[in-house]
Ligand SMILES: *[C@@H]1O[C@H](CO)[C@@H](O)[C@H](O)[C@H]1NC(C)=O
């Protein structure tokens with residue numbers, strides 16, 4: 317009996333076949349992971365509100381993909397969404413922008429730990445109930461996060477956020493944060509940090525000594541706001557899709573527009589205030605418009 321014998325060219329063809337098979341299997345299994353996550357997202361929020369159809373998820377409205385079919389942007393701000401976000405979103409390992417601001421989303425925020433491509437996370441003005449403790453671990457590309465006005469169960473700023481060394485904008489006004497302001501916000505951990513907003517939380521203790529760093533710019537906005545403006549507890553509808561939310565116009569929720577402090581002791585001030593009052597004694601300016609009949613002749 318003759319043994320089956322493969323000639324040289326047969327082997328080459330066979331090897332090539334395996335290479336192609338492996339390659340296509342590898343690519344497909346990657347986008348399958350994204351596909352599963354996107355199907356889960358569609359099941360939760362996409363059916364009713366967004367009319368995401370049966371096409372490939374890369375063609376869905378408000379979703380952008382890389383050429384390889386990996387999800388890079390999901391931009392769902394102001395869509396009147398009231399559902400939960402599926403945990404499968406944590407599998408979108410090439411996600412760069414995730415924007416769900418100004419909806420009524422509920423439930424636990426998905427565990428984004430390890431999403432090393434994530435740059436922009438806008439989730440403000442929602443009804444999420446909690447944020448995973450290790451959420452910030454491995455978010456090494458994070459540039460901007462806004463989680464203002466979310467009724468999280470009480471949480472403190474986790475150590476893991478130090479992984480996000482590129483962080484420029486951290487906004488968590490009224491996010492039910494407890495505990496102390498970690499000193500690393502004022503040190504060299506985040507050399508690019510320009511906006512830190514932590515008003516309307518339950519912070520305690522002193523401002524970290526590291527905050528006296530002369531490099532820390534207390535006036536990141538082009539036009540510093542003044543305290544005479546009425547505090548507006550709700551920020552304007554989110555800045556929408558874009559590379560950066562940019563400086564917020566108008567009386568936003570920044571630390572300079574806080575409500576009058578019932579506690580006059582500055583050392584126990586729970587609000588973060590990087591703004592030494594530029595005008596501590598605003599004397600009423602003489603003039604006809606301030607006159608209440610007490611002007612001397
Ligand atoms: C979050 O995800 C990371 C990485 O996948 C994992 O190690 C961690 O256990 C998760 N945390 C929770 C609370 O599920």
Ligand SMILES: *[C@@H]1O[C@H](CO)[C@@H](O)[C@H](O)[C@H]1NC(C)=O
Nearest residue numbers: 398420421422423443445467
């Ligand atoms: C937000 O969540 C709370 C508790 O889960 C619920 O009672 C409330 O009705 C929700 N609000 C909105 C606007 O969905």
Ligand SMILES: CC(=O)N[C@H]1CO[C@H](CO)[C@@H](O)[C@@H]1O
Nearest residue numbers: 430453454475476477478479
């Ligand atoms: C300082 C700090 O908490 N670093 C964390 C960075 O993220 C890894 C996981 O990706 C954590 O193990 C580290 O503790």
